[in-house]
Amino acid sequence: MTLFQQLLIAIVQGITEFLPISSSGHLILIPKLTNFPDQGPLIDVAVHVGSLLAIMLYFRKDVAGLARGGFASVGLGRDDEQRRLFWFVLIGTIPAVAAGLFIKLGGYLEGFRSTDLVATNLIIFGIFLGLADRFGKQVKAYEDMTLRDAVLVGIAQALALIPGTSRSGATMTAARALGYSRVESARFSFLLAIPAVAGAGLLAAFDLAEATRGMQVDAAVTGIFTFFAALATMMFLMNFLRKASMLVFVVYRIFLGAALLVAF
Numbered sequence: 001m002t003l004f005q006q007l008l009i010a011i012v013q014g015i016t017e018f019l020p021i022s023s024s025g026h027l028i029l030i031p032k033l034t035n036f037p038d039q040g041p042l043i044d045v046a047v048h049v050g051s052l053l054a055i056m057l058y059f060r061k062d063v064a065g066l067a068r069g070g071f072a073s074v075g076l077g078r079d080d081e082q083r084r085l086f087w088f089v090l091i092g093t094i095p096a097v098a099a100g101l102f103i104k105l106g107g108y109l110e111g112f113r114s115t116d117l118v119a120t121n122l123i124i125f126g127i128f129l130g131l132a133d134r135f136g137k138q139v140k141a142y143e144d145m146t147l148r149d150a151v152l153v154g155i156a157q158a159l160a161l162i163p164g165t166s167r168s169g170a171t172m173t174a175a176r177a178l179g180y181s182r183v184e185s186a187r188f189s190f191l192l193a194i195p196a197v198a199g200a201g202l203l204a205a206f207d208l209a210e211a212t213r214g215m216q217v218d219a220a221v222t223g224i225f226t227f228f229a230a231l232a233t234m235m236f237l238m239n240f241l242r243k244a245s246m247l248v249f250v251v252y253r254i255f256l257g258a259a260l261l262v263a264f
Contacts (some may be wrong), residue, residue: 001043001218005036010222013047014054014229018190018237020129020169020249021256023048025118028163032115032264039222046219049201050226055190058234062142062191081143088145092154093195099158100199114163119260121164126253129173133246136176141184142191149178150192157192164257167193169249182241190234 009030016023024044031038056063069086071077140149156174160167168189175185 001039001222003221005039006218006222007225008034008036009039009043009047010050010225011229013051013226014231015233016166017048017051017226017230018168018186018233020166020172020246021253022118022122022164022166022169023051025122025164025166028118029115029260042215043219043222045201046223047226048197050223051230052194052197052201053227054230054234055194055197058231058238059187059191062187063194066191066194085143085145088147088150089192090195091147092150092157092192093199095151095154095158096161096196097199099161100196103161115260115264117162118164119257119264121162122253122257122260125165125169125173126250126257129169129176129246129253130250132173132176133182133250137179138181140178140180142180142188144180145188149175149180152178153188153192157196166253169253172246176246182246183238186238186241 009027012026012030013023016026027039027044027047030036065079065082066086066089068077068079069082069084072079072083073086077083153171153174156170157167159165160170168186171189171192172182172185175188176182180188
């Protein structure tokens with residue numbers, strides 16, 4: 001991979017991972033809109049790990065709280081509130097982990113790298129996002145998470161394994177429909193991503209260990225670039241959602257999906 005290709009992938013991933021417009025869908029489009037070869041699922045996972053590190057830095061206080069909840073769960077603390085949230089976040093990742101294993105072990109990854117699939121999901125789930133954001137109440141915060149909410153948002157996160165759906169888009173759609181505010185929906189979404197993306201990164205580590213030296217370097221460099229792009233995007237999004245709705249993202253998804261269906 002050239003340095004320009006690494007930068008392009010990192011910037012696209014860093015921006016689209018946190019905006020509800022589908023990072024995996026955009027990554028699939030890169031080789032189709034350029035002369036670059038498909039970067040493959042290993043690079044896709046590497047850039048998601050870069051995004052994960054950005055989440056952990058930006059939400060470091062929440063991450064520290066979840067860590068306290070983990071320690072409390074094994075008798076090394078008494079923070080019952082954080083313990084409750086810790087388990088709800090873990091439970092919320094189960095659907096995505098199960099779906100991810102099914103897709104990987106079943107050999108379905110390549111079948112998901114379809115432009116038509118990306119385009120269709122951009123439109124359909126964009127409409128769902130618009131409806132949830134327009135009619136959903138804004139009364140809940142991340143600390144109000146219940147087991148039911150964790151499971152429902154977790155199921156939405158599992159659906160986002162299909163390119164074009166958008167992990168942040170699907171989880172924020174579910175959270176808005178359940179009554180979480182825009183900012184808290186994003187916060188809930190990103191914290192729920194930590195164990196799911198970490199698990200995907202762990203699975204990819206075995207593939208990365210068997211990859212060529214060049215592929216290992218490409219994955220590491222692209223992941224580092226992604227970290228900085230993702231951190232900047234997250235700061236922008238959290239500030240944006242305090243002032244505006246998600247309509248701009250809905251419109252973007254619909255127009256991009258329609259353009260792809262026409263073009264391809």
